[in-house]
Structures are given as C-alpha cells and as structure tokens.
Amino acid sequence: MKMLDIIARAGRSLRGAKARTLLTSLAIAVGAFTLTLTLAAGNGISAYVDRLVQSNFDPAELIVGRDKEVENTTGAPDSTPKEYDESIGNLSLGGQGSMQLKQITDEDIRIIEQLDYVDRVRPNYQINADYITRPDKKRYTLSVQSYNPGQKPELSAGSLPSSDLAKGSIVLPASYVRILGFKSAQDAIGNTVDIAAQQSLNEAAVREFIANGLSAQPGNTPEPKRKVTTYKIAAISKPSVTSLATVGMPVLLSSNDANEMYDFISAGTQQYGKYLYAFVRVNGAENKAVANDAKKKLKSMGFTVMTSQDLQASLQTIVNVLQSLVVVFAIITIIASIFGIVNTMYISVLERTREIGLMKALGTRSSSIAWLFRIEAAWIGLLGGLIGAIFAILLSLAVNPLLTKQLSLGEGNTILMHDPLQIAGLILGLILVAILAGWLPARKAAKLDPIEALRTE
C-alpha cells in the first residue's frame, strides 16, 4: 500500500469516529494551547527585554568598575560580611545598612581611555542635584545624568549633536516644560534653566566652620556650599515607555558639565574622583565577540566588567526560568493526553479487527497496517496542535491590545508574539509525540492474525 493511500485511509477512519477523535485531540489541544501561548509570551518578553536594554544601554558600551558587584547580574548583592577597607567609603543603602564597594578612579579612567580599542569613557557620575528652577518659578527635584551620544533619547523638540552636548547645554525631559512656565517644548528650546547642587559636607568645610568660631552642635551645623548653574536647553526629551529610570526621566548634561558638577559635590570627600563604574565604549562592541574580547582584556587588568549582552542575558534568564515553569506544566498536560491517544487507538484497533483482518487477508503488509494506525494517531496530534494553536492565536489577538495598554508597552508592541515557524515546529513535535503514543496499539494491529480477525462474528 502506498503511504499516500495509508494517510488518506487513516483520515477517513477518523472521520468515521468524529466525536472520539475530537475529544482525544482536545486533550492535546490544551497542551498545545498552553505551549503556544508560553512561547508567544517568551517571544514578546524577549523582544521587550531587547528594547529595554537597547533603549537604556548603548550596546557598544561596557560597564567597567573595580568591585565584584559590577558583574553581579542576579540583582541580589553578595550578603557575606566582608573585611572593612579603610580606603573605601561606605555606601549607605538607606534603612538596609551600608556596604563597601571598591570604586574606579580618575586614574583608572585615564588608563582605560588610552587603550587602543576604547572609543571613549563616561564615568557614571552619581550626581545628587538639589533642584531645577527658573526665575519666578518654584523649585523642582530632578535627576541628572551625563549625555551619551550613543544612546540618543527620543525628542519632542530641538536637536542633538552626534558627539557630546556643547558645554552649558542640556536635554530637558518634557515633564518639566509646563511646570517651568514654557508654552510648549518648541518654546523652551534656547531658553535657560537653573540647576542647584550642594557640596557634600567635608573635612575642610567643617574646619572652616569651626575656624569661624562656631561650635558644631545639633541644630547648628555648618551651612553647605551651594552652586547654582544656568544651562541652555538644547532639546526636550520625550517620555520613553522602556526607560528604566525609577525617578522619572533624567536631565542630561554634557560630560564636561556633569564632571564639573560631580567634582563640586564630592569635593574634599572620599568620593572625589571615584565612581562606582564607568561606561567604556569599545569600537565594534555591538558584536558579542568583540565585546567579550574587550571584557577579557579589561578583566586581566583587574577591572570588573559587564557587557550589555551580559545584562541582556541576565534579564533573559529570569524570563527563561518563568517560561520553563509554564512549559513544564504544558508538557505534563501533553503527557496526560498521550494516555488519551493510546486509549483511543486501542479502542480503534479493537473496533476494526475485521477491517484489519480483511486488509491483511488481501495482502496488506503488517508494516502498512502499523503505519495506518500510527498515522491515525498523527492526524489526532495534528488536529490537537492546530486547535490549540488557533485558540492561542485568537486569544492573543483579543488580549494583546489590553496587555499593551496595561503594561504601557507603547503602540505596536505586543507581549504575545507568535512565530509561525515556532508554531509549525510545535505542531510537528506533537505529531511525533502522537505517533509514538500510537506505537503500541499499531503494533497490536500489525500482529493480528487475519484468520482470527475474520472469525469474529
């Protein structure tokens, strides 16, 4: 018998038992449905993570520091107590105590800058600016970062240079436009704002305070030095749906200005000229191999390094763990449905004892009889896979707009992303599983003695 005829015959006999076929397929469909949705969610979340990393990190930049924590991508800092190091400042963790982190210094940065494969280095300035304001306006809190030409924010007005910002100019987040009294984003361009920064208390300041004849008592502390700088607005940045900033969009300063402000704030303290880490832009590090090569070289110099690929991978790991959990459940469902197929196929063999007997008497080979039942099982797998996948796709079409809105992913971005190839692969897998499930019943059918089979009245 030709394979094509076997396939057609198997399909015909399934059509003869519609209810049973459908019910058996539905058991597989549940697994297929769950798997299709899980894979789709995995695709969507991966794409989201990609976008998240790409819009927050320049793929060519490596995060380089001195402390092991820089390489820690698990999110939870190492909790074993460490020996106190006099030369390192304590980093307050708010109510959770403090930790010591080795920092990278201006000296280190100079060394890194001179490496031939390094494009430029941007220290991560921890700038605690006080407020932003304009004449006759209220003072508002803000966060400040140095501008990274490799990571341009979306703009609602103005324009950005391809290299660093000009000294004295800034990028202002759109949320400040109205409250600082501008009519529109366009209106703000070219205007100025004032940003105040406060010098941290340092030994020199305290000494000066005491020298001026004042004693340090509670409620009578030395007045910290404050500097107000006027900056020109070069551009207005749009709020980004993928921004990782927890305190709103940052005001972006040129690296010169950022450096100046940080030096002013940290002057005389242990933090002066030291940073938790620096962003090191390596030529061609968008390429994973190049990035890893640079990472290896920097590590051999005693630095701790994390590439944007590392970061992406660590975020992806979390997604993968969650995904594999659901996949395990889906696989359990499919295993359960295998028993359904085995059962259905045994019933089918019993029901068709005479048909099998007749076919064998007329010269059908045992292997053809076995394939007849295996393919019948395969049809059930295909049907189950299709039903599951179709329902999963329909559900995705229905809930995607809602999810996009709820999770504010931004227009055109969906969390359930179906990949036709993946679905085809899944269905193919289910067909194979079904064929395996039909193996034993098919063997039973193949071994039937035609004389016995034809005796059954």
Next chain:
Amino acid sequence: MIELAHVSKIYGKKQNQFAALEAINLTIESGRSVAIVGKSGSGKSTLMHVMSGLDRVSGGTITIDGQDISKLKNTALDQFRTDKIGFIFQSFFVQANETCLQNVMLPLEINKTPRSERRRLALEALEQVELADKANAKAGNLSGGQKQRLAVARAIVSKPSIIFADEPTGNLDTATGGKVEELLFEFNNKLSSTLIIVTHDTDLAKKCDVQIYIQDGKIIKINDLAKKKGAKS
C-alpha cells in the same frame, strides 16, 4: 496449477495436539472450479487457508504455479496473495461505512494500482456484478445478496488467478445465492481463473468440475467431473 504434497496442519501443543489436516496430496489444474465438501469441523476452511497462503502448513509443501509458497517470507506471502488470490467469505466482510466503490478499490490500493486507474477498474467490476448504480452508496445499506455481489466484485477486480470462496452462499437464500453462484462460475469461465469453493451445499458442489470430499482432515474422495466428461466424449 495448485499442488499439495503431504500437507498437514496441526493445532495446539504436546498432549493437546490436534491434526486439522493430515497427509493431503492434491493437484488442481488452472482454470478449474473445485468444491471442497465435508462435515462441519472436517477441515475445509483450514485447507482453504493453507492453500491461499493465509495460514502456514505444519508439514508438506504447497506449490502454486511453480512457486513453493510454504517457503515464502511473510512479506512475500502477502505479495503473493495480493497478486494471485481473491477471497469471498461467508459473512461478506464488506466495509459498511465505506461506499461500494471504495470497497472494491481496496485490493487496487493494496497492489498499488495508480490512482487514476482504480476508479475505472472498480466501476468495471461493479458493473459486472450489476451494482454500478450503487457505486456511491454506503456498503452497509446493501442487502445480503448485494453485499456478497460486492464481495465478488472486490475479489475479481485485481484479476486474480485463483478465487477462494468459503461458504459464499451460506448466509443467503436460494434465489440470491443462485445469483452469486452464477457470477462466480461466469468469472471462472471468463477470466479462466481457478475457483475453489468451500461448501455444505451439494447442489452447488455438483456444479463444480471437481469435488473434494474431506473428513477428519483427510481427503476421502475426489470426483473429477471434467475428467469423466472428457472420458465420455
């Protein structure tokens, strides 16, 4: 030509051994019509099964058209039945949920006749048993006589050289049974295929060229009418 030499068939093991066939020697010329007659349990069906390659002998050889089928591998034996044998059973064994046409096309599917040919050949066979108008009817809806005619069409569609019929009229009344007999002898003549009928019916047996009487697994008498006829003329 069918030649059986010292054929035996033993069922069971050791103490429970039972010889359904014993020392059968038999030669059947091609194109003859043969009736195998005997009481219930005498071994008629068993003889038919070993001759047609449905079952294996316990001893002896069966040579059909020069080929010793007792030495064939399973797949070769399947191929042998596909190519040479047509079967008709007492209880029809038509596929009730399939159409008449599909039933008749089954042997053509098995012997890998090209798809385009199958329909034509099957319709031809249906026409010969006068069921052409039922081609697309479900076989389950046919009467008993029609079902057996359908089985005849299925047996002849692949133009086998030997047709085996086990009690072909056993489940039919005289009139409908007569029609089926008529068809069987017609094909025996027209296709010059050997016809071997297992039957209780002495009237039917008399219509055959050869009658083989068997009892307790042994041939007790062979009546060769054609030889007698040949002798007379």
